[in-house]
Amino acid sequence: MPVPIEFSADDTVNILVLDELDYDRFEMVRSKGEIVINVASSGIASLLLPGGRTAHSRFGLPINVHESSTCSILQKSPQAELFIRAKLIIWDEAPMMHRYCFEALDKTMKSILQVDKLFGGKVVVLRRDFRQILPVVLKASRQDIVHATINSSPLWNFCRVMKLTKNMRLQSCSSPSNVDERPTGIRLPGLLSNMYDSDYFQGRAILAPTNECVEFVNDHLMSLLLGEEKVYLSSDSMFRDEQTMEDNAEIYSTEFLNTIRCSGLRSHALKFKIGAPVMLIRNIDQAKGLCNGTKLQIIRTGIHVLSCKILSGKNIGDMMFIPRMTLIPSTGLPIKFQKRQFPLIVSFAMTINKSQVSNSFACWFVSS
Known part of the structure; x- marks a missing residue:
């Protein structure tokens, strides 16, 4: 079929890129067509995000991570092209994930983008509250669990903490239930x-x-x-x-x-x-x-x-x-x-x- 005028030929090849651009057209024009990747640490949480995916499926994270783990994404693959074009990555429920997951993505992004900056120079937003559940580490002590969190990683030194102080959900709640x-x-x-x-x-x-x-x-x-x-x-x-x-x-x-x-x-x-x-x-x-x-x-x-x-x-x-x-x-x-x-x-x-x-x-x- 004819290629839509507003898209280039390269855009029609990668279905992952097209999926990330499949949003409100007027809003995309105002944001200059920038690609935002929404991921979450669990399947049900990913459903609450527009175009959300689980972190394991989007980043190719291994199930059992370790210090040397990397993401299963190859150079010049559709996933690699998606990362190159992405402007922002939003990772929900970040405190639930093991620190090695973030370090694996950091190493992979640096390799794909060939940029020696945190996450290859991409902006990554880590969401959720550390007072909720932390990473599950089998038969681990309290110290081991704390060591597995993102704020125990060297990456945390490059993070800027931004706190939300107003509960917008309760203010907008009008349901009698x-x-x-x-x-x-x-x-x-x-x-x-x-x-x-x-x-x-x-x-x-x-x-x-x-x-x-x-x-x-x-x-x-x-x-x-x-x-x-x-x-x-x-x-x-x-x-x-x-x-x-x-x-x-x-x-x-x-x-x-x-x-x-x-x-x-x-x-x-x-x-x-x-x-x-x-x-x-x-x-x-x-x-x-x-x-x-x-x-x-x-x-x-x-x-x-x-x-x-x-x-x-x-x-x-x-x-x-x-x-x-x-x-x-x-x-x-x-x-x-x-x-x-x-x-x-x-x-x-x-x-x-x-x-x-x-x-x-x-x-x-x-x-x-």
Whole structure:
């Protein structure tokens, strides 16, 4: 097809550049067509940013970073061209990321741009509050966690700290549900009469300090919903490779694997009812708003898939089918096994840490 007059031939080759320029045309003219890259440290937070992407997907960061890590971006690649043309990079939830992630991007940007300046001379804005959750370091001491934060990196000496002192979200809040924020018992006012109203669960949640408290609250509120409760059991199995001996297969039976609870894996039996709010615990399709932390509402409980309506992000109201997925624990276990189950958890309640990357809502706190 003919090339649009306002674009050069080079612009039409790189789809990444075109995506970053796909904004309001009049606003882009006023800003002289400058490219701004929005990234976040989690999938659900990236949905809250215009054109947002996760830092790992946009920068090619390795999952397990170390001091010598770099980004998997090649010279003269489409990603490299995007970085060359970018004027500003906004990184949300920066305190949650390990310092080696920022240092990896710094080394990569210097190599791509061939400029010996911080991040290759590009302006990088690091957002979020250090009083929220810090990087998760497995079996680390307090000192190790502090050492893993961005302000323990040599890059921090080149950062300028700018503080926000006025809460604009509360000032612009006009919703009655947000105004009526008060501690209560384990209840959601108007639950049964509004359970099919997507706005109801979109703007409310119960916050609790631990996963055990969250499960207790979720089970209690699930029992209040009308309708039949459907139970979905997981399929757990050991990996059959050279690291798994036959003796282990006898010791770690299927019944034992069903009892294992660890980070990223839910219980063997999931109980759902139509109308219940749930949350994704895996990234499935970011373009369609299905990321780790996305809130949904169950509309139909099928045998192989669950029909759900999205309640958060930019795809609110869209209907999605959620299948079972093979979930594999990453670390912390002496054996290798996999669990095939729906990547969902009931989310009448959520932990305070999980709520920090979700949309704003009226919240009720439950003490442990």
